Amino acid sequence: MAALTRHDTFCWDCCVENTTLKCSNCPRSFHPKCARSKKRNDCETWRCPICIELDATKNTDDKECLDMLPIMINRVLNDEKFASLKVPLKGAKPDCLVNLIDLTKINDKIYSYTSFFEFLTDIQCIVHNCLILFSDKHDMVKTAKSLEEYLEHEIKSVKKCIECYSNANKHPTNWSTMVCAKPHLVLWAKVIGYNYWPGKCMKVEGDMVNVRFFGDYTEADVLATNCFLYSKTNPSVKSIKPSDRYKLALKDADKYIQNIRKTFGSYKLAETKTPFDPTLLNQYLLDSIPGAGSSPIVSKGITDGSSDALINALEDQIHSDADSSTLPRDVSMNKSTSIDSTQANAATEVNSKDNPSDSTDSLNPKSEHIKQIEEQVRFPDDNDGEVTQKKFDNDSNIEINIDSINRALDEDSMEYCHIPVVQPVDAEITTETWNLSKCREVMAESTKAFECVCDLNAKLQDEMKNLVAKYDRQITDLEQRNQQMIAIQDENERSAKKLIDDLMLKICQLEIEKSEYDKMMLVHNEMIVRKDEERMKAVSEANKLCEENYACRLEANKKLKFCVACDASKPQDTFYVCSPECQTRYWMQMDQ
Incomplete structure (x- = not known):
């Protein structure tokens, strides 16, 4: 392993500097007390x-569980709450953080993880970086910790039932009522503060039962003593006022049971207040769903009680079908090596000498002994996943002595014929059993097989050359395409640079125009102030002149005299009559 360039200066447990323990396999470092190690150097x-x-x-x-990782990361990337973690952290410096990781980089390598813990270590790295850059109460730290808690919950959901998790993403509206390959037991479960509620038993750990409730799809760990097998009536002693949520939960539970009945034939409801014993979960499943016991795959999955049981049961069924099937006796030499039927007859002759009573069976090529020797099994090969036959598998009691064949053919002598070419483990070999002609027949078959292998090797080499040429062409095309993309990118960069320069020039011009505009506005404001002052001065002078005119007119009015007849005013110091008509009117009034 290549030497590490630099270790993290912050502890991966408490996020405090001055660490003394540095890992030889990764950049992480710890304090001795944080790593629970006695080493100080x-x-x-x-x-x-x-x-x-x-x-x-x-x-x-x-692997099926790890296939859910892309779904998890997509849900995280689509959540606006974690948008700040999709890009590198603001203020992050390479000299401060050794692993500048974010959700986008994790998404790029999502298919390379070999375990959930490896995936969570990268998420923990994001939390670690946030704790280094920000305080504990910062929003980024809270977001990173909530991301870690969310993904841990998602991983637990996947491990409980991968089918439920997959259905929840593919069918978000009705996934809770869909039936898995290994059905879940329906229970009445009670959480503190609530009445008994219908739900599915997801996992059992000791006395705790993980229940996913119908209606709102929430989960909770409930004591087994607070669980009953699902019955038609609620086991609660108190009368329950049926709310809308409760009615929806009952409706989902009934629909789930109906789906089980469609899939497995039936679902038997238990009697009211039937207690749930977590040690008898598999028995409850078989009793409630009798149809599950008729299927070897499902019944074995229920019996094993593990997530891998269904897969193992399926493989066992495939192998059992392969062992019980009958295939043609002709074996392709380019797929497997077979032994000629004369060898089997020779082995039969050996056994017939030891057991004279079976001599009649040895004459029959279809005797039981030959059938045992020529036992055929199916195995996958390179022929597009098809199955072929192979004789004398590992369970056969026949061994090939190649040295005996070579020496017999090279020296053409009978002195080596007493060495058996085919040695049955459980039979005694005599010199009368084998002869040179049989050895030559076996060698001829071996030669044919060798020729077929050589032909296959030549074909494989031709195919390899074709593949190499094909890959070379693809690589050439990809390189050309890459060059074109690089040229396009360079052109885009030049265009972007030119555009940026034009924008900067326009910005400078706008700044100059803005400064000139500010100066003009300043002069304009000064002019407005000056005009306002002049106007106020003129107004004050006009007011003063009006006051003076008013005073003058007031003094003049005080000196006015009025006509005794028409009240007309005239500045006179003596009694007067303004006109003859007024004089006549005055005297008439006086006469009256």
Whole structure:
């Protein structure tokens, strides 16, 4: 393994600097108390607990379960809550963090993970980087920790039932009522603060039962003493007021049971208040779903009680079908090596000498002994997954002595014929059993097989050359395409650079225009202020002049005299009559 360039200066447990234990296999470092190690100095052979657990969990998870990782990461990438973790962390510097990882990089290598723990270590690396850059109460740290908790919950859901998880992503509306290959037992379960509620038994660990409730699809770990087998009536002593959520849960439970009945034939409801014993889960399944016991795959999966049971049962059924099938006796020489029927007859002659009573059976080419020797099994080969036959498998009691054949053919003598070419393990060989002609027949068959192998090798070499030429052409095409893409990218970069330069020039012009506009606005504001001052001054002068005119007119009005007849005003100091008509009117009034 290549030497590590640099170790992390922050502890991977407490995220504090000044670490003394540095892993020889990865960049992680720890404090001795955090790593629970007695070593105080660096050690070339010391490995951190994470590397040890990575080796222990490597290839332990089923490939089908790991196939759910792309679904998980897609759900995370589509969630706006984790959008800030899809890009490198802001403020991150290479000299501060040794692994600048984000959700996008994890998505790029999602198919390379060999276990869930390896996947979670990269998620923990994001949390570690956030704790280094930000405080514990920062929003980025809270988001990273919530991401880790979310993915841990998702992985637990996958391990409980991969089919339920897959159905939840493919059929988000009705996945809770879909039936898995290994059906789940329906229970009445009670959580503190709630009444008994219908749900599916997902997993049993000791006295705790993980239940996924119908209606709202929530999960909870419930004590086995708070669980009853599903019955028609609720086991609760108190009367339950049927709410909308409760009605929906009952409807989903009934639909799930109906789907089980369609798949397996029936589902027997238990009597009210039938207690649930977690040790008898498999028996409950077989009693409630009798149709599951008729299927060897499902029944074995129920009996084993593991997620791998269905796959193992399917493989066992395939092998059992292969052993019980009958295939043609003709064996292709280019697929497997076979022994001529004369060898089997010779072996039969040996046994007939030892057992005279079976001599009549030895004359029959279809005797039981020959059938045992020529037992045929099916095995997969390179012929597009087809099956062919092979004689004398590992269970055969025949061994080929090639040295005996070579010496007999080279020297053409009978002195080596007493050495058997085909040696039955459980039979005694005599010199009368084998002869040179039979050895030559066997060798001829071997020569044919060798020629077929040579022909196959030549064909394979031709195919290899064709594949190499094909791959070379593909590589050439890809290189040309890559060059074209590079040219296009360079052209785009040049265009982008030119566009950026034009934008910067326009920005500079706009800044200059803005400065000129600011100056003009300043002059304009000064002019407005000056005009306002002049206007206010003119208004004050006009007010002052009006006041003076008013005072003058007031003084003049005080000196006015009025006509005794028409009240017309005239600045006179004596009594007067303004006109003859007024004088006449005045005297008429006086006469009256």
